[in-house]
Amino acid sequence: MPPLKNLEQEFPIIDAEFRQFCSSHGIFSVEDFLVNDLYSLAAFAEGEAISDKLKQGIAQVLSIIDRQHQPWLNGLELLEDAQMKKRFLPTGCQWVDSLLQGGLREGHLVELAGPSSSGKTQLCLRAAAHIADRKLGTIMFLDTGNSFSPERVSSFLDPSTTSSSLPKEAQERRCRRVMSSILCRSVFDIFELQDVLNRLSITLGRKGKDEATRLRLLVIDSISSLITPILGGRDSHGRSLMVSAGYALKRLADESNLCVLVTNHMVGGEGGLPKPALGESWKSIPHVRLLLSREHGSHISTVSVLRHTSMAPGGAAKFAIDGGQPIAVSPD
Numbered sequence: 578m579p580p581l582k583n584l585e586q587e588f589p590i591i592d593a594e595f596r597q598f599c600s601s602h603g604i605f606s607v608e609d610f611l612v613n614d615l616y617s618l619a620a621f622a623e624g625e626a627i628s629d630k631l632k633q634g635i636a637q638v639l640s641i642i643d644r645q646h647q648p649w650l651n652g653l654e655l656l657e658d659a660q661m662k663k664r665f666l667p668t669g670c671q672w673v674d675s676l677l678q679g680g681l682r683e684g685h686l687v688e689l690a691g692p693s694s695s696g697k698t699q700l701c702l703r704a705a706a707h708i709a710d711r712k713l714g715t716i717m718f719l720d721t722g723n724s725f726s727p728e729r730v731s732s733f734l735d736p737s738t739t740s741s742s743l744p745k746e747a748q749e750r751r752c753r754r755v756m757s758s759i760l761c762r763s764v765f766d767i768f769e770l771q772d773v774l775n776r777l778s779i780t781l782g783r784k785g786k787d788e789a790t791r792l793r794l795l796v797i798d799s800i801s802s803l804i805t806p807i808l809g810g811r812d813s814h815g816r817s818l819m820v821s822a823g824y825a826l827k828r829l830a831d832e833s834n835l836c837v838l839v840t841n842h843m844v845g846g847e848g849g850l851p852k853p854a855l856g857e858s859w860k861s862i863p864h865v866r867l868l869l870s871r872e873h874g875s876h877i878s879t880v881s882v883l884r885h886t887s888m889a890p891g892g893a894a895k896f897a898i899d900g901g902q903p904i905a906v907s908p909d
């Protein structure tokens with residue numbers, strides 16, 4: 578959820594005067610409202626000369642928070658939702674797509690958790706390359722640590738379909754087309770991410786449905802590096818920002834019918850065992866959670882299902898991380 582300043586254009590009541598009242602109570606964003614005592618805030622507003630206007634502003638922010646909640650859906654609506662409009666996007670790894678019953682599903686928030694060098698970024702880049710190559714639409718890559726590599730993306734263009742037989746110019750044209758379908762942007766903190774998501778949601782809401790160019794995949798590599806700096810301590814503010822960012826991503830995926838793919842690095846847990854950096858409060862948010870692991874020195878990464886809305890956890894598949902050669906490796 579965005580800083581209050583970003584809401585003025587859509588909701589003029591959240592003007593400089595209202596924001597000044599809020600900031601005098603330590604409220605700068607919609608999240609700050611969630612962790613504030615609203616009864617005492619309303620009581621403070623009562624004592625101000627512009628109390629009516631301030632109360633209207635508070636009601637407006639509350640209705641924005643209300644809109645963030647998932648609507649109630651009955652079983653039939655959920656079934657129709659599952660059967661309609663959603664389709665699968667290829668990851669470029671045959672066995673991973675089989676494991677996921679077709680690939681990355683539009684409308685889903687999918688998490689790749691795993692230790693450093695397990696192949697999270699490679700899988701994101703590979704999926705981006707294949708979706709663009711198959712002319713399925715646009716991909717947006719939000720890069721938090723300079724992990725986006727255009728050279729790596731071009732090396733993933735499936736050699737078995739064209740590159741070995743295509744003349745050099747045609748292969749170059751293909752590469753240029755793929756690259757121009759992938760938008761990349763650096764994001765360095767959670768507030769910048771919120772801002773990007775907010776703008777994206779407004780832009781996608783306004784856009785017509787040009788199937789050839791519509792946004793299909795949003796990658797955030799890595800979401801954990803944006804969120805872990807604000808976690809910790811007794812303050813629940815960081816956790817509430819994390820949860821609201823997770824729900825904003827799910828809403829964007831659902832409303833704009835795109836897949837959101839995020840990566841989550843590992844940290845040392847109890848007894849030194851590695852665990853995903855975004856822990857307990859995060860783990861129920863994504864529709865699909867996949868764990869990547871890789872033996873030291875091996876070029877094969879194993880993808881296991883930790884959580885999936887429509888399949889039992891535990892299934893696994895493998896893919897080869899290095900080289901541009903065919904990636905399929907038999908499942909276990």
Ligand SMILES: Nc1ncnc2c1ncn2[C@@H]1O[C@H](COP(=O)(O)OP(=O)(O)OP(=O)(O)O)[C@@H](O)[C@H]1O
Pocket residue numbers: 691692693694695696697698699700724726729842898899900
């Ligand atoms: N351009 C490349 N060509 C060949 N292999 C590469 C290339 N880039 C990365 N790799 C291989 O892929 C491995 C996994 O890298 P990747 O960046 O996907 O890991 P990761 O799980 O995202 O790690 P981190 O959490 O540190 O970002 C690397 O250790 C390296 O062996």
